[in-house]
Amino acid sequence: GDSVTQMEGPVTLSEEAFLTINCTYTATGYPSLFWYVQYPGEGLQLLLKATKADDKGSNKGFEATYRKETTSFHLEKGSVQVSDSAVYFCALYSSASKIIFGSGTRLSIRP
Amino acid sequence: GAGVSQSPSNKVTEKGKDVELRCDPISGHTALYWYRQSLGQGLEFLIYFQGNSAPDKSGLPSDRFSAERTGGSVSTLTIQRTQQEDSAVYLCASSLLGQGGFSPLHFGNGTRLTVT
Numbered sequence: 001g002d003s004v005t006q007m008e009g010p011v012t013l014s015e016e017a018f019l020t021i022n023c024t025y026t027a028t029g030y031p032s033l034f035w036y037v038q039y040p041g042e043g044l045q046l047l048l049k050a051t052k053a054d055d056k057g058s059n060k061g062f063e064a065t066y067r068k069e070t071t072s073f074h075l076e077k078g079s080v081q082v083s084d085s086a087v088y089f090c091a092l093y094s095s096a097s098k099i100i101f102g103s104g105t106r107l108s109i110r111p
Numbered sequence: 112g113a114g115v116s117q118s119p120s121n122k123v124t125e126k127g128k129d130v131e132l133r134c135d136p137i138s139g140h141t142a143l144y145w146y147r148q149s150l151g152q153g154l155e156f157l158i159y160f161q162g163n164s165a166p167d168k169s170g171l172p173s174d175r176f177s178a179e180r181t182g183g184s185v186s187t188l189t190i191q192r193t194q195q196e197d198s199a200v201y202l203c204a205s206s207l208l209g210q211g212g213f214s215p216l217h218f219g220n221g222t223r224l225t226v227t
Contacts, residue, residue: 034215042220043114043115043202043218043219043220043221044154044202044204044216044218045218089154098144098156098159098167098170099144099156099216100156101146101153101154101156102153103152103153104153104154
């Protein structure tokens with residue numbers, strides 16, 4: 001069945017460091033791909049999305065490119081801030097009409 | 112406007128009791144999802160409602176779990192004869208359209224269930 005695999009956390013970085021959180025997927029057809037974020041004490045919210053191959057989703061300085069050839073959707077940010085500390089979830093919309101999430105990656109940024 | 116509302120926010124129950132968790136989606140959203148988030152785990156899909164179609168129940172972990180959505184709006188997740196392994200945060204999400212994944216999910220703040 002469809003699935004999402006993302007790098008295990010926690011990830012701890014210093015402020016202004018470069019961030020990559022890896023995400024790969026298995027799916028039939030051509031899924032839409034998402035990154036959701038859960039800030040401390042808040043509900044999950046959509047961070048960015050890409051609906052077809054080679055699309056780049058971006059928001060709040062974060063980017064992810066839909067790579068069909070490597071079935072990946074890695075999340076990147078050039079310079080992280082303390083306020084980026086959160087749990088990040090990679091997700092796909094499957095042909096079965098449901099959204100499947102990865103296990104989440106906890107990110108902590110040191111001042 | 113109002114977001115997805117879940118109640119109660121916290122529920123402590125004894126093993127073997129039944130519990131009901133409620134979700135009020137955003138008005139007009141046709142798709143409604145239930146997920147479970149256990150400590151240190153990701154989001155586990157439970158059930159999906161889309162309009163008047165038959166729900167996708169493929170994620171329900173056992174026949175002790177059931178859910179309904181009345182009038183295409185409010186949904187109730189029922190867990191019968193609760194077990195300690197049912198302890199988790201139960202999340203509800205809704206979206207404007209279920210198909211295509213173009214509409215983002217809007218999540219509630221969840222119900223934290225503790226089975227003692």
